[in-house]
Amino acid sequence: MKMRLVTRLLLAIIIGVAVASCIDEGEPYIPPTKAEEQALLNIYLDTLTNRGLDIDTTALGVYYVTDSVGNGTFPQVGDTCVVKYVGSFIDGSIFDSTGENTWEFELGTDGLIDGWNNGMTVIDEGGQAFLIIPSELGYGETGYGTVPPNTTIVFSVEMVEIKPLH
Numbered sequence: 001m002k003m004r005l006v007t008r009l010l011l012a013i014i015i016g017v018a019v020a021s022c023i024d025e026g027e028p029y030i031p032p033t034k035a036e037e038q039a040l041l042n043i044y045l046d047t048l049t050n051r052g053l054d055i056d057t058t059a060l061g062v063y064y065v066t067d068s069v070g071n072g073t074f075p076q077v078g079d080t081c082v083v084k085y086v087g088s089f090i091d092g093s094i095f096d097s098t099g100e101n102t103w104e105f106e107l108g109t110d111g112l113i114d115g116w117n118n119g120m121t122v123i124d125e126g127g128q129a130f131l132i133i134p135s136e137l138g139y140g141e142t143g144y145g146t147v148p149p150n151t152t153i154v155f156s157v158e159m160v161e162i163k164p165l166h
Contacts, residue, residue, distance in 0.1 A: 031148040037135055041152045044090045045132070055132075060118040063132035070126025070159060077108035078165035081120055084158045090132075095146045095153070102160050113138050116155070123159040131155040 032040065045063065048055060053065050075081050082104050087096035105112065107120055115133030123129045135141070135150045143149040 029148070031143065032150045034135075034141070034150050037150040037152060040090060041132075041134060044152070056122070058118050058122060060114065061134060061137060062115045062119040062122075063134075064119060064122055065130040065132075066122070067128040067130065067156075068126075070124040070128075073125045073162055074122070075107045075120055075125075075159070075162045076165070079107050080104055080163035080165075081107050081159060082161040082163065083120075084160060086156045088154050088156075089147075090152050090154060104163075115153075119155070120157070120159070123157055125159050125162045128156070128158045131157060 045055060048065070055063050055065055057063050082102050084098045084100075084102055085096075086094060086098075088094045108117055113133070115131065115137030118137065119129075119131035119133065131154065133153050133155070135152060138153050139147045139149075139151065141149050143151065147153060
């Protein structure tokens with residue numbers, strides 16, 4: 001299962017590099033407009049679909065690809081999720097990662113982006129998935145840290161454990 005996750009992550013990186021190769025590196029980086037982000041996202045989703053990946057969407061608008069199914073226990077608001085993840089842009093550049101460590105958080109807290117809170121609800125304990133989060137559910141028109149404005153972000157997530165609220 002981990003090999004399949006790695007293969008899909010590598011595929012996403014290759015696609016991202018292909019998209020990024022169209023950028024002239026001699027020019028300063030200018031964040032995309034909302035329309036440009038949507039166009040890049042559509043290309044990315046089409047490429048994944050053409051590669052045979054089944055892309056689902058949450059009611060809120062988070063795209064996701066289930067890589068492996070866990071034990072069928074999904075987190076609820078207030079539960080503590082223990083995850084490993086890699087956060088990247090659609091060009092494959094990594095902006096955040098837990099590495100070999102895990103990260104714990106309470107699902108539904110205000111400190112998390114909407115796409116993260118919503119996306120976690122489709123990953124069961126022991127499962128792995130890719131979350132593709134458009135900027136309006138991520139860091140929006142202002143960006144945050146190393147994430148530029150109007151930027152779709154992708155998380156490869158393994159739900160290691162769910163600690164129920166009650």
